[in-house]
């Protein structure tokens with residue numbers, strides 16, 4: 001547990017890069033694209049925990065067509081790890097063989113996480129795998145692929161809020177913030 005005063009000052013000094021209203025607008029657009037592509041495909045929506053929790057909930061509220069929901073937990077070991085070095089602590093329980101899958105996560109940063117999860121589903125029998133992230137961080141350290149659905153491009157800073165954590169905190173915020181000076 002962290003010092004509450006330090007956490008409150010991180011938050012009060014942070015720059016708010018995306019407001020709740022901007023998030024909602026971006027989510028509406030993503031959801032419409034997903035509806036256009038997948039409404040007749042009975043997809044299995046896969047939440048990538050923990051960061052994908054809020055984005056998945058927000059998209060599901062907007063996707064009013066037949067779909068199934070499951071989740072995975074796969075995290076990167078460290079900042080210098082390569083794509084295959086994901087630490088899986090939860091695999092999906094739904095039979096996704098020959099099914100359309102939609103991966104949902106908070107951020108596409110370097111992209112190793114989403115790329116490796118897509119590869120895992122493809123190798124294990126999914127018919128096709130789509131991906132959606134609310135945030136795409138802009139820099140040149142990325143894998144080659146891009147998610148099919150992206151909410152917003154954001155500058156290369158350390159972000160928190162709306163799924164993303166600062167030392168385990170602030171995933172719950174209804175906006176996206178950057179730590180002062182980082």
Ligand SMILES: O=P(O)(O)OC[C@H]1O[C@H](OP(=O)(O)OP(=O)(O)O)[C@H](O)[C@@H]1O
Pocket residue numbers: 048049050051052074075076105106107108109110111112113114165
């Ligand atoms: O595009 P990348 O450079 O791979 O980074 C993005 C991933 O990093 C974060 O997850 P993390 O592994 O920190 O786990 P968490 O969701 O539990 O925070 C985030 O939720 C993405 O899944």
Ligand code: HPA
Pocket residue numbers: 107109157158159160164165166
């Ligand atoms: O900027 C970030 N913030 C929090 N978690 C993250 N995981 C990848 N990039 C980030």
